[in-house]
Amino acid sequence: MAEVYEPITVxxxxxxxxxxxDPEIPVISIADxxxxxDVSIQDDGVLVSILPTYSGCPAxxxxxxxxxxxxxxxxxxxxxxxxxxxxxxxxxxxxxxxxQQLKAYGIAPPQEKTRQPIACPQxxxxxxxxxxxxxxxxxxxxxxxxxxxxPFDYFKCHV
Amino acid sequence: xxKALEHYLLRLADTALTQSQRLAEWxxxxxxxxxxxxxxxxxxxxxxxxxxxxxxxxxxxxxxVSADDLAFLRDVDAFKNPLLTELPRGDFxxxxxxxxxxxxxxxxxxxxxxxxxxxxxxEIATKALxxxxxxxxxxxxxxxxxxxxxxxxxxKIQAALDDLYFYTPELFETDxxxxxxxxxxxxxxxxxxxxxxxxxxxxxxxxxxxxVPKSGWVATGGLRGEHSxxxxxxxxxxxxxxxxxxxCEW
Numbered sequence: 001m002a003e004v005y006e007p008i009t010v011x012x013x014x015x016x017x018x019x020x021x022d023p024e025i026p027v028i029s030i031a032d033x034x035x036x037x038d039v040s041i042q043d044d045g046v047l048v049s050i051l052p053t054y055s056g057c058p059a060x061x062x063x064x065x066x067x068x069x070x071x072x073x074x075x076x077x078x079x080x081x082x083x084x085x086x087x088x089x090x091x092x093x094x095x096x097x098x099x100q101q102l103k104a105y106g107i108a109p110p111q112e113k114t115r116q117p118i119a120c121p122q123x124x125x126x127x128x129x130x131x132x133x134x135x136x137x138x139x140x141x142x143x144x145x146x147x148x149x150x151p152f153d154y155f156k157c158h159v
Numbered sequence: 160x161x162k163a164l165e166h167y168l169l170r171l172a173d174t175a176l177t178q179s180q181r182l183a184e185w186x187x188x189x190x191x192x193x194x195x196x197x198x199x200x201x202x203x204x205x206x207x208x209x210x211x212x213x214x215x216x217x218x219x220x221x222x223x224v225s226a227d228d229l230a231f232l233r234d235v236d237a238f239k240n241p242l243l244t245e246l247p248r249g250d251f252x253x254x255x256x257x258x259x260x261x262x263x264x265x266x267x268x269x270x271x272x273x274x275x276x277x278x279x280x281x282e283i284a285t286k287a288l289x290x291x292x293x294x295x296x297x298x299x300x301x302x303x304x305x306x307x308x309x310x311x312x313x314x315k316i317q318a319a320l321d322d323l324y325f326y327t328p329e330l331f332e333t334d335x336x337x338x339x340x341x342x343x344x345x346x347x348x349x350x351x352x353x354x355x356x357x358x359x360x361x362x363x364x365x366x367x368x369x370x371v372p373k374s375g376w377v378a379t380g381g382l383r384g385e386h387s388x389x390x391x392x393x394x395x396x397x398x399x400x401x402x403x404x405x406x407c408e409w
Contacts, residue, residue, distance in 0.1 A: 052286075054203075054204060054207060054290060055204060055207025055208055055210070055211055055286055055287065055290065056203035056204045056205070056206045056207025056208075056210070057203075057207070058203075085211070085279075085282040085283065085286065086282050086285070088282075088285045088286045088289065090289070131193055132193030132194070132196065132197055133197060133293070133296070133297045134193070134196050134197035134200040134201070134297075135196070136196070138200055138203055138204065142193060156293070158289055158293075159289070
């Protein structure tokens with residue numbers, strides 16, 4: 001019996017792309033991070049549009065490779081990734097689910113509202129101090145909790 | 160218009176690249192670990208801006224060049240950065256104050272370029288502005304912290320100011336090409352920008368209780384490709400790999 005091929009749908013591709021995570025924060029998908037902008041099925045294959053986070057972030061190249069590798073693995077041969085410069089990515093694009101994942105991973109999610117305290121992801125205390133405005137990657141700052149004394153990463157607010 | 164635009168994109172890109180390279184030199188030499196990381200993170204953002212600007216310059220160029228060619232295969236007299244960004248990194252006070260002058264300039268510049276009539280430049284500026292604002296917060300804080308702490312720190316930042324101050328007017332220099340772009344609302348009027356910059360800088364230096372040097376020579380030349388000896392050494396270091404192994408990729 002001949003195999004029946006279903007046409008590829010955008011929803012299917014998006015579901016596959018859930019497996020593509022931020023290489024430096026491997027719990028959050030590029031969709032939850034707000035980097036995945038658009039997926040479209042075109043005559044010559046699948047076009048995935050992404051928004052770069054920080055202009056110099058070296059993870060962007062890896063993300064592009066990971067997108068292609070994942071879709072190739074799912075049997076899609078013709079995949080193109082386009083890096084768009086507009087709209088500019090902001091941390092407001094990070095989904096609620098993504099924020100929960102960051103917190104569970106030990107990274108305090110960005111606080112876009114001003115004057116909001118940065119809560120420790122370990123003990124939830126808001127008695128915290130900024131140690132350095134920059135952390136292990138371009139998107140993070142380094143904080144310390146004055147109650148449980150643990151240092152932690154804070155995902156910088158970027159709006 | 161393309162020639163003038165390419166000239167200005169290179170001015171912006173070369174400024175970001177040389178600034179980035181000087182900051183990257185702090186890698187492993189920062190006064191402490193967090194600051195080492197901060198300096199190199201700022202360097203990375205600036206490298207990102209340089210890349211976007213070189214890509215745009217390459218795209219509109221009549222010559223068949225790539226962004227990498229523009230960064231790695233041009234010689235000193237083709238670079239258009241102001242002398243300020245090629246100065247050796249100096250001590251931490253020197254780097255901090257230089258960074259503050261440039262951050263303050265970049266924030267005002269990118270805020271204005273967001274409204275550029277040339278859409279690709281407006282897009283780059285929108286992105287760069289978010290990052291530059293963050294840089295400014297940090298360099299401003301550090302200027303205050305150094306100036307208002309020990310005598311030694313204050314002495315070092317005052318010495319930095321005495322040396323760096325007369326390099327800053329060059330940031331606002333224009334030539335025929337740039338004036339054409341200003342007239343076309345592709346870039347802002349730099350004389351207006353200068354007033355805003357001076358206001359902000361005067362306010363901070365006053366808060367820092369630093370003495371503005373009274374008179375001195377004024378640096379010039381970058382826009383015309385006339386540079387100090389420092390740029391040659393920087394390029395020798397930065398471009399070595401592409402010169403020795405053409406086309407080499409990571």
